[in-house]
Amino acid sequence: MLGYILKRLLATIPVMATVAVIVFMLLHLTPGDPAALIGGDLATPEDLRRIREQLGLERPIAEQFLGWLWQVLQGDLGTSLFNQMPVSQLIAQRIEPTLIIGLTIMTFAVIVAIPLGVIAAWKAGSWIDQLIMTLAVIAFSMPIFLIGYLLIFKFSVELKWFPVRGYQPMSAGPAKFFPHIVLPSLTVSFIYIALLTRMTRATMLDVLNQDYIRTARAKGMATTRVMAVHALKNAAVPIVTMVGIGLSSLLGGIVVTETVFAIPGMGRLMIDAIVRRDFPILQGVILVLSALYVLINLLIDLSYSLFDPRIRY
Amino acid sequence: MSIAIEAPRKSARTRTLTYWLRRYPLFILGCAGLAAIILLALFAPLIATHDPVAINPAARLRPPSDAWLFGSDPFGRDVFSRVVWGGRISLTVGIGVATLAVCLGLAIGMVAGFNRVADAILMRIMDGVMAIPGILLAIALVAIVRPSVTTVVIAIAIPEVPRVVRLVRSVVLSIREQPYIEAARLSGVRFPGLLIKHVLPNTIAPLIVQASFVCASAILSEAYLSFLGLGIPPTTPTWGSVISEGRNVVQLAFWVVLYPSLFLGATVLFINLIGDGLRDMLDPRLARTL
Numbered sequence: 001m002l003g004y005i006l007k008r009l010l011a012t013i014p015v016m017a018t019v020a021v022i023v024f025m026l027l028h029l030t031p032g033d034p035a036a037l038i039g040g041d042l043a044t045p046e047d048l049r050r051i052r053e054q055l056g057l058e059r060p061i062a063e064q065f066l067g068w069l070w071q072v073l074q075g076d077l078g079t080s081l082f083n084q085m086p087v088s089q090l091i092a093q094r095i096e097p098t099l100i101i102g103l104t105i106m107t108f109a110v111i112v113a114i115p116l117g118v119i120a121a122w123k124a125g126s127w128i129d130q131l132i133m134t135l136a137v138i139a140f141s142m143p144i145f146l147i148g149y150l151l152i153f154k155f156s157v158e159l160k161w162f163p164v165r166g167y168q169p170m171s172a173g174p175a176k177f178f179p180h181i182v183l184p185s186l187t188v189s190f191i192y193i194a195l196l197t198r199m200t201r202a203t204m205l206d207v208l209n210q211d212y213i214r215t216a217r218a219k220g221m222a223t224t225r226v227m228a229v230h231a232l233k234n235a236a237v238p239i240v241t242m243v244g245i246g247l248s249s250l251l252g253g254i255v256v257t258e259t260v261f262a263i264p265g266m267g268r269l270m271i272d273a274i275v276r277r278d279f280p281i282l283q284g285v286i287l288v289l290s291a292l293y294v295l296i297n298l299l300i301d302l303s304y305s306l307f308d309p310r311i312r313y
Numbered sequence: 314m315s316i317a318i319e320a321p322r323k324s325a326r327t328r329t330l331t332y333w334l335r336r337y338p339l340f341i342l343g344c345a346g347l348a349a350i351i352l353l354a355l356f357a358p359l360i361a362t363h364d365p366v367a368i369n370p371a372a373r374l375r376p377p378s379d380a381w382l383f384g385s386d387p388f389g390r391d392v393f394s395r396v397v398w399g400g401r402i403s404l405t406v407g408i409g410v411a412t413l414a415v416c417l418g419l420a421i422g423m424v425a426g427f428n429r430v431a432d433a434i435l436m437r438i439m440d441g442v443m444a445i446p447g448i449l450l451a452i453a454l455v456a457i458v459r460p461s462v463t464t465v466v467i468a469i470a471i472p473e474v475p476r477v478v479r480l481v482r483s484v485v486l487s488i489r490e491q492p493y494i495e496a497a498r499l500s501g502v503r504f505p506g507l508l509i510k511h512v513l514p515n516t517i518a519p520l521i522v523q524a525s526f527v528c529a530s531a532i533l534s535e536a537y538l539s540f541l542g543l544g545i546p547p548t549t550p551t552w553g554s555v556i557s558e559g560r561n562v563v564q565l566a567f568w569v570v571l572y573p574s575l576f577l578g579a580t581v582l583f584i585n586l587i588g589d590g591l592r593d594m595l596d597p598r599l600a601r602t603l
Contacts, residue, residue: 145574
């Protein structure tokens with residue numbers, strides 16, 4: 001097991017290295033002077049000189065990259081050009097809402113989507129299957145802001161159950177914190193639930209065609225038990241894998257949702273940084289969110305043996 | 314002894330619309346809906362009731378009425394006309410991204426499938442690109458260039474490429490060792506010809522399905538970019554930018570956000586329905602499972 005963990009950890013190194021190269025190259029991919037790009041149209045030559053100096057743009061590009069990478073590995077994501085604060089500190093201040101909403105969505109979506117997918121596969125071809133699948137494709141196609149604003153209208157403006165926008169940190173107490181994350185989480189959940197429902201159904205249909213399912217049914221086992229014990233357990237690995245892969249669109253969805261609900265998370269931090277051409281923040285946010293994505297997928301990979309005892313490391 | 318001769322079954326050619334409607338109702342709905350949206354966009358100059366960019370401070374935030382079908386926005390521009398014109402951008406971006414991502418993915422996937430060294434390098438790069446959430450990468454890419462339709466198409470297409478590459482590569486890997494490829498090789502078919510004549514046709518069916526899903530997600534991504542204020546310059550009406558301008562007045566004038574969102578959602582839904590239908594038709598193994 002330990003050997004396998006080590007091997008998987010090592011395998012993430014080339015992925016993260018590629019991410020680092022892409023994130024670093026963002027500034028250098030455009031034709032022209034990166035300092036002019038950051039400074040914008042109104043920058044004076046003095047501004048440009050200051051930006052060049054702060055980012056070390058005078059040095060050869062390989063040297064810049066290695067220096068930057070060395071800093072990142074030590075947890076230093078650079079300094080904001082706008083308010084001179086360390087990027088890692090700015091991200092630490094903003095990571096809570098993004099993480100909490102992400103985790104809420106993942107939990108909620110798994111609880112809703114897996115039963116829906118199982119029912120759809122169980123009753124494949126029936127009206128209930130068609131209903132679930134039609135709702136899934138609709139949920140999958142709806143723009144996040146449409147869902148978000150409809151929820152705001154119904155539950156915040158009309159029913160006044162939840163605040164319209166904003167965020168209260170966890171430290172403010174659950175009574176203040178909780179109402180602020182319900183609607184944003186629900187908004188992004190639709191897409192994720194649709195994705196997982198479709199995947200659960202497809203995998204379950206595959207499994208339900210196996211011989212051992214027929215055997216279990218033939219010996220008179222109750223359908224619910226066949227579904228839960230024999231089928232779902234064998235479908236678990238692909239479903240859990242999809243939970244990890246879907247995280248990519250989940251994180252993207254949260255970025256948009258933070259704007260809909262005016263939540264000061266990492267997405268807002270990034271968008272505000274772009275408007276001010278504060279590129280170290282942009283680079284930092286992308287690096288951290290990508291690392292999070294890779295890390296969670298690594299954990300999911302390692303969890304396979306929990307679901308399938310045939311997988312031994 | 315008489316032999317009953319069955320009447321020949323109807324061939325695909327003579328299948329009627331009712332056959333298609335009964336067998337693939339959602340696919341037909343998707344086609345019809347998308348056709349309507351395309352027509353709306355094509356004939357935008359004839360259908361729009363107002364100039365989509367004319368600012369009219371006297372007519373700010375008018376609710377929907379006969380004169381202003383979908384109401385007016387905070388600058389007094391007609392939302393209906395902007396939605397009709399905005400469809401052009403969304404469809405252009407969707408088709409542009411799908412074409413670009415498929416072409417790039419096809420080229421990279423073919424090379425990766427046939428050359429082990431290139432495969433190792435290219436797939437590591439693809440893994441890295443896939444580790445960055447797609448919208449974030451697109452946001453970062455438009456942030457470093459001057460946004461225009463072209464740059465937005467490129468920025469949205471790049472994060473979509475790795476999935477196409479994986480698809481093409483898996484097809485290439487599965488047929489590379491097939492006897493007919495070997496036969497073609499032995500009979501002297503050279504490399505570009507081998508790829509184009511014998512490998513490419515096998516990738517077309519799954520690629521068409523993938524392209525429709527890429528197109529749908531690209532239309533959403535473009536709207537998200539514009540909504541965040543990072544996309545195509547706001548002087549050009551797009552669904553995302555109309556919604557973005559309604560963002561701050563959503564409680565006063567929900568129509569500015571609602572109508573473009575509905576058009577956007579419907580378009581994406583129609584394309585996804587077409588994609589699902591195509592997959593059912595082209596890949597019978599997967600039919601009715603996913």
